[in-house]
Each structure stands twice: as C-alpha cells, then as structure tokens.
Amino acid sequence: MLSLRVALRFIAKSRFQSLLIVFGIAVGIAVQVFVGSLITSLQASLLDSTVGSSPHVILEPIEKGGAFAYTEDVRSIVRDTPAVVAISPQIVVPVLATKGEAAVPLIVRAGEFAGLDGIYKLSQRTVEGEARTGGDGIVIGKDFAEAYSVAVGDTLPLALADGTSVEARVSGIFDLGVQAVNEGTAFADSSLLAARLGLAPDEVNVVETQIDDVFSSSAVADEWRAALPQLEVGDWQERNAELLTALQSQGTSSVMIQVFVVIAVMLGIASTLAISAVQKTRQIGILKALGMSDSSTGLVFLYQAGILGFAGTLLGLGLAAGLIALFSSLAAGPDSGLFPIKLQPSFVTLSAGVGISIALLSAVIPYRNTARLDPIEVIQGG
C-alpha cells in the first residue's frame, strides 16, 4: 500500500512527465483504435458494397447463355446447405428497351420477388415507386431511369431476340450503388417472360445464392461442384481476386501501422519512465535505508506505470471514440462520399490490453534497477 502511496506522490510531483507519458499512451491507443476501426469499417463497407447486394455462389449451365432444369435434386442440394441464406432461380433475358427513338440494351433478371430481394435487397434500395414485380411490373435502375427519362408508372416496351416484344410497366426505381447495374439491369417476375421464351416451368438460366459468411463461398462452391458436375459453379471470390488482394494488403498494412505505433509508444514510455526512475534514485535509496524492501520499492514503479498506463488507455479510448464520432458525423452528411466508421469493440479490448501491458513492460527496467539499488550509494553520495 505504501508503494502505491509513494507512486501517487511521484506522479503528482513530476506532473509534466506524468502528463507526457499519459498523452503518449493516449495518442498511441487512439491511433490504434481509430486506424483499426477505420480499416475494419472500410473493409466492411467495401465488402458490403461489393457483395452485400450481389450473389456469392451461382449455378449456371456449362454452356454459356443456355438454360438448365432446376430439378428437385438440385434444389435440395442448394436448400440443404446450411450456409445459404438466400436463393434466387432466375431467367436472364437480354432485351432492347425502347423509349422514344432509343433502343437500349437491358438485362432483365426474372424470378420470384422474394429470391431477387434476398440477393439484391431491392426493397431497401428502392429510391422511387415500389419494389414490386408480379404481372407486368418491372423495377429499373436509377441511372437508366435518368438517362432515358423513365418514371414510375411508365410503360416500357421490351424487344426480345426473336423480334417479338413485351409491354412492361415500371413499378419502382432502385439504386444498387453500382453504375453498371443501375444502368443495365432490370428485375421482373418470371411470368413476364418465361412463356415467351418457350422454357419449361423448372428451367432457369442461373441460380444465384447468398451465404452467411461471404468468405466461406469457396468451400460452398467446392461442395456444389462435387455434387453437381453437370453445372458450372461460380464463386464471387474468384471473380473478385483483385479486391481480395487489396483487402488483404490493407489488413496487413493496418497491422504494420499498429505494430509501429506500439513500438514507438513503448520506446517513449520506457525512456520517460526510466528517466523518472533515475530522478527518484535518491528517494528510493532513502526509503531503503529506512527499511523499505527491494520488492516494495520496485513496486513503486510498477504502480506508477500501471496508473499511467490505465489513465493513458482511458484517455486514448476517449480520444478514439471522439475521433470516430467526428468522422461518423461527417460521413452521415449527404453525399459525403465517406463510409460509416464504427468503433470496433475488439480493438478497444485489444488496445486496452496493449496500453496497460506496454506501460507495465516499460516499468521492467526501472523495477530491476530500483530493486538492485544499494541504499549506501545514495547515503554516501549525499
């Protein structure tokens, strides 16, 4: 207890040094938590915009552009895979949408609305009208609507490859955040087109699925490849190798930044604490002459480091939370172009542990020197 009392006095006496250490730790922790949360959120945001509203694993016929029978056998394999959270069998039809003079190529993805919505989150991403297919209803992209001045309620004639045409009515306009999709994709119910294409009731062009953990897509794809040799199985990770590499190197650089921050902070604290311990040599010698044990005097510096580490960590977490709140309020503004950043609890625990361990580690040298100090050196030296 006396060690703690002495530690508190030493801290109070060298206020400036103590503040320096606390701020050093705080800045280190804040950078760590902020950068960690930033990168994690950035990755989550990138990942979400890439695969959040798109399929993860797809089934297609071996022959490109063909159709295949989505039989009960295939259905059950897909349905019984536990990771699968959304399934959407679709007929995919390239059409020419005519608007005034213009004939614009458009890919219509036709299927049950629930399935489409499961993959593309249409009901959350509708900016005008209603996300509803059924009958002649069609949902088109924002960029397409703007480019050709198509509004909700308009009829849109769609010319098929065989020269015939279908009348569709625009029921909603979506924004999936990807220009190519917003321009060139439309969603409809399969009843709108299936009959015209002469497909059997269970025939589809593609089955799109989403799974709960996006990174397990390869495992799921491998499983299906083995079970369904008659089909081509696609996996988003294969199609986005570059993005994955980028995410990975981002993760690595984030770890590197954090490691260097930790090293810098540790060196700073260790040297400041060592200096402070040297400055207190006389006091330690006196305490020892009066009968304080080696371990109790050593404890003074462990307590000092622990207290400063704790204070610095708390301050650092506060700083990080403030920074993140500031960033989030900027990101929340309209058209900020920023992604939302969330304080990652894992980084908070990690950094709190790191902060206090750094401080305690920095106290090892002062602890040893203090325990070793012979009071006679101080008493004789005057």
Add this chain to the structure above:
Amino acid sequence: MGDVIVGQGLTKVYGTTHKTHALKGVDLNVQKQEFLSIIGQSGSGKSTLLNLLGLLDRPTEGSLELVGTDVGRLSKRERAAFRNEHLGFVFQFHHLLPEFSVRENLLMPGWIGGQRASLGAARARADEMLELLDLGDVKDKRSNDLSGGQKQRVAIGRSLMNSPDIVLADEPTGNLDTKNTEQVYSLFRRVHEEWGTTFVIVTHDRSIAEQTDRIVEVRDGRIEQDVRNEHLATSGSRPRTP
C-alpha cells in the same frame, strides 16, 4: 546493563582489483543507553564503521551483534526490517523525501514498518515529536521549504519515530551553523536522558565529542583510543581536526 552493539574483528575492504582496507579488525562494544562519539581524521574509516553498525553495508570479515541478534545471519530483507525496527539514522545530508510533508516524513518509518496510514496514535506521536523539535508550525510544509536546521531536526525526529534502540548519526551537524549545531546536540541529549536511547555519533568536531560520555577515535581503520570522556587523553597523538 547489556551491550546493544557487539562488534568483533570488523573488517572492510573496498574494491576487488584496487583494494582499500577501510577497516582493519575493529572490536567495539556499546552498552545500552551509552552516548558515544566516534572521531578521527578524514578517511580514517568512521563512516565505514557506522554504515556497518547501521546494516547499510556488510563487513568483509568479522561479526556483529545488535540488541542480541547476530545480524550477519540476516537476509537482505530481514536487515531492512531490522533497520526499520531497531535503528534510527541521521546523516550529514538530511535525506528527507521532498514529495512528502514534514509530518509525513516523520510517519514514513512507521508506514514502512507496516503501520496503517490512518492510525491516529502515530499522528499524535508525530505531532508530539514536532512540538518537541519546535517544528509545530511547519508540519504541513514540504520538506524542501524548510531551513537547513529545520530539515535536520525533521531528520532527527524521523530517526526517533519508531523508538529505535540505537540512533546512528554521521556528521549530523556537518552542514549547520553553531547555533543549530548546539540545538541538535541538546536535542540528542534530551532524548537520550528521557528515553534512554543509545547514541553513536560520528563527528569531526572535537568540541562536540567532548560533550559525549565516551569517545572512540578511529585512525587508519583501527581504533586508536577508546576513553570515557572524563579521562580523555590529551596526548600528542590527538588528531588535528580539519
């Protein structure tokens, strides 16, 4: 009355390659309640001897018994505890803790000994001591804000707080003027008379030594003279005090 210090053949050699024989077999017995001074020229080994007696250093050879304990057998930790419990120190430099108030400096030996900080009895004793030392007005000041004489009186108070068997003082008035020096010695005398504490005081100053009951003169690491004050030798071998 029993001996509180029994030193036999106390030898101290400093250094390993370049050896300094600071003490060359000193026998010294001190009885309970003695008031004794150690004199000798600079470099004669006075501080070395006192540091051995104070368990701040270990003899290279020889044995030492303090208040009936063979202190040579004690571990480092036990020696520290023994210092705290049985010995009081006053050095030439006051060696107070600047982070603590005057009163806290007095309470420190008790705290180190495991006394609880809030203990009212300890505070009362400290306050009593401060009155005795004429420091009542400055007890809440930081030790750095005191005069030299005041600081040394605080150090004396601190040395007495744990009711030690022996007070060891190394040139306690080396940095003080005549008036403060006199005050310190009359304090020592008073404590000696009232509480029967044993005092061993190292000094350069023969006029101070002459006020003590027994004078031990050290010369070149050996005891040259050991006399009761009233029979103090006045031979030519008497060292010149610098």
